[in-house]
Amino acid sequence: xxxxxxxxxxxxxxxxxxxxxxxxxxxxxxxxxxxxxxxxxxxxxxxxxx
Numbered sequence: 001x002x003x004x005x006x007x008x009x010x011x012x013x014x015x016x017x018x019x020x021x022x023x024x025x026x027x028x029x030x031x032x033x034x035x036x037x038x039x040x041x042x043x044x045x046x047x048x049x050x
Contacts, residue, residue, distance in 0.1 A: 018042075020038065
């Protein structure tokens, strides 16, 4: 089980505020884009289901 910490919530909110999203998917790579420059370091965890 994973518990979300305050630091993770701050990073999530920073990504949401910058409107970060996965723009492109290539072979073994993902490219992320944002509407504006994030104001904090972001950490992204992905679960890829195929």
